[in-house]
Amino acid sequence: MSSRSSYEEREGLLAENDRFDDPFDKELTTQPSDEDGWPRSKMVKTASGFILLLILGVFARALLRSPLHVHPDLSFSGDYIRSNGTHDFRRTVLIVSIDGLRADYLDRGLTPHLLEISKRGLRAKSMVPIFPTLTFPNHWALMTGLYAESHGIIANNFWDPQTELEFHYNKISSAWNPEFWLGEPMWETANKAGIITANLMWPGPPKTKSGSSPTYFVPWKDKVPLSAKLDQILAWIDLPFDERPQLLMAYEPSLDQAGHLTGPMSTLVNRTLAQVDLFAAALHDSLVDRNLTDIVDIVFVSDHGMTDTSHPTLIYVDDDDMLGEQGLSAVVHEDGWPAMGLRFNSKKNESYYLEKLLTSQHPHAEGFDVYTKHTMPSRWHFAHHDRIAPVWIVPKIDYALTTRKEGDVGMSKGNHGYDNNEHSMHAMFVAHGPFSAVVKDLHRSSFGAWLPWKNKGWHSTSDDTYVMDSFPNVEVYGLVARLLGTENYASHNNGTKGFWDKYF
Numbered sequence: 001m002s003s004r005s006s007y008e009e010r011e012g013l014l015a016e017n018d019r020f021d022d023p024f025d026k027e028l029t030t031q032p033s034d035e036d037g038w039p040r041s042k043m044v045k046t047a048s049g050f051i052l053l054l055i056l057g058v059f060a061r062a063l064l065r066s067p068l069h070v071h072p073d074l075s076f077s078g079d080y081i082r083s084n085g086t087h088d089f090r091r092t093v094l095i096v097s098i099d100g101l102r103a104d105y106l107d108r109g110l111t112p113h114l115l116e117i118s119k120r121g122l123r124a125k126s127m128v129p130i131f132p133t134l135t136f137p138n139h140w141a142l143m144t145g146l147y148a149e150s151h152g153i154i155a156n157n158f159w160d161p162q163t164e165l166e167f168h169y170n171k172i173s174s175a176w177n178p179e180f181w182l183g184e185p186m187w188e189t190a191n192k193a194g195i196i197t198a199n200l201m202w203p204g205p206p207k208t209k210s211g212s213s214p215t216y217f218v219p220w221k222d223k224v225p226l227s228a229k230l231d232q233i234l235a236w237i238d239l240p241f242d243e244r245p246q247l248l249m250a251y252e253p254s255l256d257q258a259g260h261l262t263g264p265m266s267t268l269v270n271r272t273l274a275q276v277d278l279f280a281a282a283l284h285d286s287l288v289d290r291n292l293t294d295i296v297d298i299v300f301v302s303d304h305g306m307t308d309t310s311h312p313t314l315i316y317v318d319d320d321d322m323l324g325e326q327g328l329s330a331v332v333h334e335d336g337w338p339a340m341g342l343r344f345n346s347k348k349n350e351s352y353y354l355e356k357l358l359t360s361q362h363p364h365a366e367g368f369d370v371y372t373k374h375t376m377p378s379r380w381h382f383a384h385h386d387r388i389a390p391v392w393i394v395p396k397i398d399y400a401l402t403t404r405k406e407g408d409v410g411m412s413k414g415n416h417g418y419d420n421n422e423h424s425m426h427a428m429f430v431a432h433g434p435f436s437a438v439v440k441d442l443h444r445s446s447f448g449a450w451l452p453w454k455n456k457g458w459h460s461t462s463d464d465t466y467v468m469d470s471f472p473n474v475e476v477y478g479l480v481a482r483l484l485g486t487e488n489y490a491s492h493n494n495g496t497k498g499f500w501d502k503y504f
């Protein structure tokens with residue numbers, strides 16, 4: 001039985017061989033080739049040799065021309081000093097947040113300067129915010145590389161059961177209380193490495209729980225003209241070597257304010273967009289004037305996008321097919337907006353009203369989801385913290401939660417805070433400086449053509465703009481640590497280990 005089957009296999013294999021010119025089949029070596037009289041195996045071996053030589057040749061050439069000769073910007077970190085022609089500098093990172101700059105705003109034809117900067121440097125298709133897609137959770141995610149469940153700023157307003165304190169983003173007594181702000185911001189990491197830092201209104205506390213503060217700190221103030229912000233940033237950059245910050249963070253809220261006021265498609269948003277674009281241009285030009293583009297990495301980011309909420313479908317949570325009036329009065333703490341985190345006055349009520357919401361026959365049940373910490377989508381990383389309320393109602397885009405009493409009073413024409421998978425919630429990322437120079441050099445080199453990840457993480461368009469794939473904003477902490485050479489000081493975070501390797 002076994003000999004028969006092995007015979008049949010042999011038959012089959014040999015039959016296969018008849019159809020292929022196997023260069024290593026001894027049987028075939030005796031067969032003459034068609035024209036020149038060379039044995040076929042010799043021809044094949046010679047051809048294989050040529051191909052091998054060709055591959056080695058191209059590879060060697062690629063190596064000679066490749067950035068394996070270490071791009072000079074790669075070694076520019078730590079104590080390495082570079083001159084701009086007149087002054088010595090250490091590697092410097094300037095991260096600027098334009099609040100509410102939705103990723104696709106850059107495609108409106110209103111931001112020629114940001115596009116020009118991204119053309120000289122690079123941009124991402126979009127940057128994915130953390131959930132909830134709100135200002136404070138995301139600015140702290142950018143600073144710490146952590147999701148909300150890890151950095152503790154789980155909304156712009158929430159109640160903390162541990163301290164029994166209420167966090168509210170625009171009340172200084174809570175917004176500056178270091179107890180709320182978990183994780184290590186990039187300026188603390190930089191401080192640990194002995195780097196001078198400067199913070200111009202970046203949302204967050206002036207001091208962390210461990211007592212670390214940015215070297216220079218300008219607290220939040222509304223309606224500060226962009227020109228004043230430009231002057232402050234440049235004043236820091238123009239400081240003498242021993243006083244000059246190497247990590248600068250700056251924040252601008254006007255575009256978000258416009259988006260809320262009149263919606264993302266409004267004239268006001270477009271006009272404000274053009275203004276922040278001019279600000280970006282002025283900042284970039286100032287670096288060019290100072291011959292600092294090989295020294296300063298400028299990174300423009302935003303925290304989230306914006307969607308039109310001028311005509312939302314209202315879902316009244318005190319209607320009988322939702323919580324009902326009694327259910328609403330059983331809520332003792334209500335967190336977040338536009339999603340709603342609910343804490344009830346008893347476990348019994350919590351179970352009862354959760355069940356009521358989950359089985360709701362609401363005519364617009366398609367417009368919202370109800371989650372507990374156990375059912376929350378895992379991709380949100382929004383469950384493992386006791387600041388996250390036990391029950392959440394999360395509206396979908398075009399829907400808004402409200403009560404019969406509140407109605408649509410005070411509801412803005414634009415909003416964010418929805419699912420971070422929604423494209424309208426996505427943020428922007430544009431970078432220029434020594435970092436983008438390395439990326440482009442790597443991509444342009446022959447060696448780049450051999451990289452297994454070619455075109456997987458980024459690609460160039462026909463006009464030579466380099467566009468990275470969308471990536472999560474928790475990776476930015478790791479990027480800045482890498483640029484400043486402070487990776488050994490970096491704190492644990494939710495960024496992906498080695499995420500930036502393919503860009504260097």
Ligand SMILES: [Zn+2]
Nearest residue numbers: 099100135303
């Ligand atoms: Zn914001």
